[in-house]
Amino acid sequence: MTHQFPTLSEAQKRELHETALRIVSPGKGILAADESVGSMAKRLAQVGVENAEENRRQYRQILFSADDRINGCIGGVIFFHETLYQHTDNGVPFVKLIRDRGILVGVKVDKGVVPLAGTCGETTTQGLDGLSERCAQYKKDGAVFAKWRCVLKISEANPSKLAITENANVLARYSSICQQHGIVPVIEPEVLPDGDHDLRRCQYVTEKVLAAVYKAMSDHHVYLEGTLLKPNMVTPGHSCSIKYSPEEVAMATVTAIRRTVPPAVTGIAFLSGGQSEEEASINLNAINNCPLAKPWILTFSFGRALQASALRAWRGHKENEKAATEQFIKRAEINSLACRGKYTGGDNHGEAGQRVYGSSHAY
């Protein structure tokens, strides 16, 4: 590490940093509408809708035709490749529809997970081949940010050292390539909630994974101010018998990121994983009320946690479209409050008023 060689000019750095700031402007988060064709199949099957391109188009149209109420709640939308080139019923490109509202367009650029041989079912993520050219094209087509998802899991033997280093490395390569094209990389090292591990174990693993991610970012000369992080919140595994409060989830999450994510990272937009819409909002709210100093913006990048109710309201019927859009707007507004720590809703939240966060030393 003796000499610095040129990576980004001052103008390029400024562009990336400003884009990142705009995506996570106070009160705003990200709508993750980048479900692959395969993932959409699962979603549509749940409401009895056929997984046809036209149905996928109509469903995204429901989200994108939300009115001005979402302008103050959504800073960016992540698109799947196919959706980037689709139009509304009136022939308006989705990209234009979104951009004209002052919302930034992002695109999922990874090509899914592939197994790591010799591990216990672990994966890395592919998509680096020709990524530079693809990014250049996406930039021309209106995208200013990208997203790449890596996946790790917790079990007796996992995550292994190989899985951690390999995924961190591939995230750093992706980031480096994006930035060369004026595209802000959203970095997603998801630690899955599958399993019966407790909160503490998830926190430990999340800290190790994030430390590796940021070392890789440094090694690959990534400009941190021009990136966003999309991590899991620190939660117990799905089959864990112990129940934790949102404040405990918040304290564990904020402690983990304070120990690993450099203050230079512009914003952290949490994924919702398997959480319900309400759970995700309440946890995000608790995170923003956690009494530890938090030098980054803490917001959302939700898929299911923004769309579940809308999907259910739609069920593929044209007459339900407006109602479905309303459901989406409602969740967007709630999460806008949550990312400012101002969400007071939630029915099973115990008594309002003082929340007990506990001491940071115990984490």
Added chain:
Amino acid sequence: MTHQFPSLSPEQKKELSDIAQRIVAPGKGILAADESTGTMGKRLQKINVENTEENRRCFRELLFSSNPSIANSVGGVIFFHETLYQKSDSGKLFPQVVKEKGIVVGIKVDKGTAGLNGTDGETTTQGLDGLSERCAQYKKDGCDFAKWRCVLKISDGCPSALAIAENANVLARYASICQQNGLVPIVEPEILPDGAHDLQRCQYVTEKVLAAVYKALSDHHVYLEGTLLKPNMVTAGHSCTKKFTPQEVGMATVTALRRTVPASVPGICFLSGGQSEEEASLNLNAINQVPLHRPWKLTFSYGRALQASALAAWQGKAANKGAAQEAFCNRAKINGLASKGEYKPSGSADQASMQSLYTASYVY
């Protein structure tokens, strides 16, 4: 990294965290009075004083018995081993003198640098052997924090990947051992200012070194909330022809730290390196005025930059003790203000010092 195994109990963590917070309480920094015997020889030679144990005791006595108000600016003092067991004129052990002022006692625990074969004159630092037992003893003898200095340099081929990785690793081992014994480790990865490199080069190298340090600390399961960092400020090399303002030094330094030092580290106490007393204070002040979010305390851990005037005023003569102490107290007070960004140098109010001189368009 599958399972967590016990390293520290919640009580141990709280103790370490509380100690660290006390050392870098608002307006306070560290007096680095841990010069080895050899280094003290150099300092004393400059004022024509013989390097005897008594003279070393005399000078430290001068510093430690200063006005108790010194505790408003000094949160901790780093001792050298010999000094820990010396006594004041009134027969009180120095650690006790310092503690009675409400100042935390620390101890240098490394045993100096050792060459890294196959590199261009680079080093690592030794001192891990029996460190655990030594830490336990130091804790009994009144210490609550420790310090370990690693050294890197900038040149055409340096710092090498080996130097960065080896020094980061040894700092993490030291930190881990300290915490087991209730001592807050001050982690010092000094990048020397020797050379003709510019500010940008120093910033780049500092970022790489600190990224490696914090990865090593994570790998070694070190509890960051119970540590302190003692880095170099980001400055141009001594022989660099271009001059940079304190504002530029401040911006480059804070940018580097924001990119590498986790927010959970409670405090960053800069070393002064080759800087003059005034330079070190002005730079620290500028650092605390940088318009970027700084989630850690940014303060001082100064040796020469706190003691130079006192040493010069003393000249080894008892009659000069008062004047020397005043000089020391003055620098301590100034640096206390600088650690809050409130130092307003009086006298030569040159036009430049009042204006912000860093180039706003330069993206660091």
